[in-house]
Amino acid sequence: MYPAYLEESIHIVEDTRVRRLIEMMPRLDDIDKKDLLRQYHPDYIKSSMRKLRVGVNKGDTTPIELADLLEGNSRIDSDKIDPTSPDYNVDVLVIGCGGAGASAALLAHEAGARVLVTTKLRLGDANTVGAQAGTQAADRPNDSPAQHYLDTMGGGHFENIPALVEVLVKDAPSAIKWLEKLGVNWDKAPDGSMRELSGGGTSRRRLHSARDYTGLEEMRVLRDELKNKKINYLEFTAAVELILDDKGQIAGAVLLNMETEELIIARARAVILATGGIGRLHIQGFPTTNHYGATADGLVLAYRAGAELIFIDTMQYHPTGAVYPLPILGQLVTEKVRTLGAQLVNSVGAQFIMPLEPRDVVTSAIIRECRERQLGLRTPNGESGVWLDSPMIDIIRGEGTISRELPAMVRQFRRFNIDITREPILVYPTLHYQNGGIKIDTNGATSVPGLFAAGECTGGVHGRNRLIGNSTLELFVFGRRAGLAAAQYAKEVKRGSPTMEHVRRWQQELENAGIAKERPVSPRLLPDYARRARGYTSRIF
């Protein structure tokens, strides 16, 4: 239920629907887009960033919250760790188990590798399950991988790494097929054709969905398959440092039992980082759609081991995060709502942006509407937002469409007595995705021999802005490629002797730069939301 003053504003939204039904908002041209982004997109707020002072990317700019962790102190005392006496000894160690980690583990296993998966929460607790709208693949007759390529490059402002985009679009249909063979239930017409939707920045309808539980459906199937294949996994076990050998090759990882706080040594011939996103760092104080563990751990581990990062100065703020009611502040209102026909409307009932522009453009437009034009709405808690006119969907596509296509959204708002089939949703941008990350080649290989990466923790394929449905796609495309390549690498590598020397060198570098004392320990592992009424605590033992 909305407070009375917002109910009044809803009347304005209702009164303007007839006009808006036939209104076509024009797409912005290149120059208008650039201006809008420069003036309003959070990536352009220079004071929120700083240059890295140590490591491979020294001199590169990144948000302060990430810079602190990348320049962080190790959680371990290298002198007390003996990497030569491992608790586990495997071919391929997969760190993280969302969509990318699970895909990588399955393919590495299939290729004959002994695989160990480690994850700091439960198997499958990842941003993947929160992905609602769909997975892109150009498989309809009027579409083509080339068209998908062009859309993706344009969405990323033409800075994407072409070779990665090529692989993404060419592998897409077979990734969809692979998931279906594993038992994923895609939305289909009775004749077998996939029911595909458009999204922000796509020129064709190519989003494959499973109602609005797409990522959940993909993840629960992959997780189940992992168990069917009896692949070994450790839950509530985070990676806190990588292990290299004296040849500079990857040799495993130091793991931490999150409950007993014991360290575990896992030796591996190859390691795949699939640690996901960054949202829980709350860049610039934004709320986030991300899961509890999204703290950029993989970036920290890779960076300390000498892997290069790329596009670490660009984050994706999803245009439509919930701002009301308060308990779901920042949670995702899927782009599928706009895909199905909902428009963005300001306090005077007017549209101000074509709802299916790429995400960074729509986000900037909403920020402009609220901050500069003062045409947003205030929540009782003081947040500002604009209306996402969801009831338009049933008006355009017929009664019952919302309930059928968006059951998760309907359920989420119904808990707070808001019926999104009849009332619009109040939204504002929320931190959603890291566009950049660890630099990889088309097989997920990083600049450190034997270290592979896949999924959100990597960068390059999306350039400076990811399109809808390319993130879940990336998980399967690059997860599978990394799994296969890591298994192959593990067969061939001549191992050296494992050492923690790189961590010692890192600490020395921090000392030399004079920043060791002022930086936190990292990786962060989990955010700390526990309120300390008195501001301090004491250890029990």
Added chain:
Amino acid sequence: MAEQARLIDIYIMGKHYQVPEGLTILTALEYSGYHMVRGCGCRAGFCGACATIYNFRNDPQLRYDLACQKTVEPEMCLVQIPYFPAIKAVYDLEKLKTDGEKIKALYPDIVKCFGCNTCTKTCPQELEVMWFMTDALRGDIPAVADKSFDCVMCGLCAARCPQGLVPYYVALLCRRLYGRYLTPVSEHVDNRIKEIESGKYDVAIEEMKKASEKELRRRYAERDMEPALEQNWE
């Protein structure tokens, strides 16, 4: 968080705390000083990690929900359920047949359901769990797949079943069988895979990889846009 909000009394594992109204069970735990390791996942109602049980000081009836979605109420007694063991059948999907008998073969206990409906009453997603378990017993795989679709696999149904059944795993088996064997084949996907393998799009993509940024920008601006609304939307 608005500190001026009215404070309400809640009890965490029996201990009294005061928290501002409007918090979820999860954020109320954190407000009270708990740092979560288990029992917290996507924080958005999709992963099932925070499935929880609660009741009230003066009402012993147990209630069930997701801690990240349920708002706290005065006199609530909260607990944490970090883990509940459940047995999953291990199988090779490629070797399964789709007759409904397979469900009983892998989960023989489903015949023990005596219809108490506790599973349905427990489900935080408000699914008709007992009904789809009845469908599973009859071997009606499409019905189970449809009715169980919104399952977040929190496991509360299994935790509460007096017969030790695992509805969320039974449902997953049915959905996988449905997706693998019972949905109509998507020929357009198969065709596109063959076309890609035959190299049909290599030239077009190679050309774009080599094109100048200016040229790509021109092509991007001139894309013909397919209307978002399908012609034959039912």
